[in-house]
Amino acid sequence: MADKLDLIANDKDNALPVIAVSTKDGILLVAINFSISPEDSDTYIHKLSEIHDNIGMGACGNSSEYDPLRRQFIDVVDRLAYELSKDDIVLKSLANSLAGELRDVYRNPRLVPRVVFFVLVECQEDSKRDRFVRIGLDGKFKIFNNFTVIGGNDKEVGALMDNLRSVEFLEMDWPTALTAIKEAIKKTNIARIAGAKKSDKTVEPFPSLELAILWRGRTGRKWQLLPHQIKEVK
């Protein structure tokens, strides 16, 4: 097992955080995404995705490993929504099945674990009932109420969680919440890691952000991918 973890250690460390917080307007998802470049800002590797009317997903790690899982997951949810109804999609059981998939690979002695981290968010009318599920590459999952962070580097995730814990996101609208998240990222100093990852001199001082929101007031599909932000904070 230790050998296998050594094999993925580098990839794991490079997985940059995705932050999800519950605000007054809805659930805001922020992903630090290097694949968004100023030259070609339309084609990039998405880390945030819509799963269902009120469920969104953030992923980080190796995109070739999380994308098939994401597609499979969307099929499962659509199938359930067709056979039952749109309101019968329960986040907890879905998260369980996704976590099971990851756990099976993680525990199999013949396979190398996938380097993927997921956050599943469920937006409700009452903000106190919003749910955040964090799934690690070992298939363990944990449920949060107000916000959560995923990422490969445990130290960084811990520091970000600490910095975000004191902020009252539930009373903010989403632009204010975004500013607070940027401040937290700045304090955690992820730019340092960005510099370490890309050794050439043209590296951006601050990574680009991919943004999405699940609007609380809307009926039907609540998901909206917001225009991403490039080099906002220096």
Next chain:
Amino acid sequence: MLTRLELTWRLMDELIAQFLKLPSAIGQSDFKLEEYLQQSHLHGTTVLALKYQGGVLLGGDGRASGMDFRIFTDKTPKVYPVSESTAYGLSGDAHLGIEVGKILALTLKNYEKKEFRAMSFVAQTKMLAKMIERLLPMAMQGRIVMPIFVSCQEICTIYPNGMVVRGDEGYGGIGSGSPHAIHRIKARLADNPNPDKTRAIEIILEAFAEAHKSDAATGSNLLIYSLEESGIAIVRNDVGNGPFSMNLL
């Protein structure tokens, strides 16, 4: 693992498998498909589409009638938006038609979620045509579905064998009342081939009134949508939340 769009075909196959258990009319020596398809009670409906400057109107009456000319309800929606920019109108077997609409809406949403972009209109029409083609055995048993599919620029009618006919003249219609209605539309478009929205609504209401007068399977309650670049809006709704009412999106 399911690959792209495989979910759609799997759901369609399951839908067909349900119905193939029914006794088939095929195999009886005196069965003639053409005559059978001409029986108007199989698609007793009027659904019309009409182009205007900047968009398309799609409307349907609200009558659901049975084989013995019995009216089950006068308040059923027959036109449904299936994505943010396209809508679907059905004639023929209501249950099968609505199921096809649901699977189509699901497919488009599924594609959008996976690929981060909406499916093009051509691809959407192809998907629907393939689905209808798969239902050909069902059509031969009398369970015809003949849909009309529109975006804000195009009108496509799809025949039970999967053939797509584009309504380039600016109008389209399906169902037993549509011949009467289309005569009226043609006459009104002769002097003004590209009407504005107000005029188009007048024309389509007149055509529906004509269909209601001439066809027993067409009711007077209407549900009309307008499709424009900016989105889909309801122009007129007499059916409310009818008995088969469901949001396909």
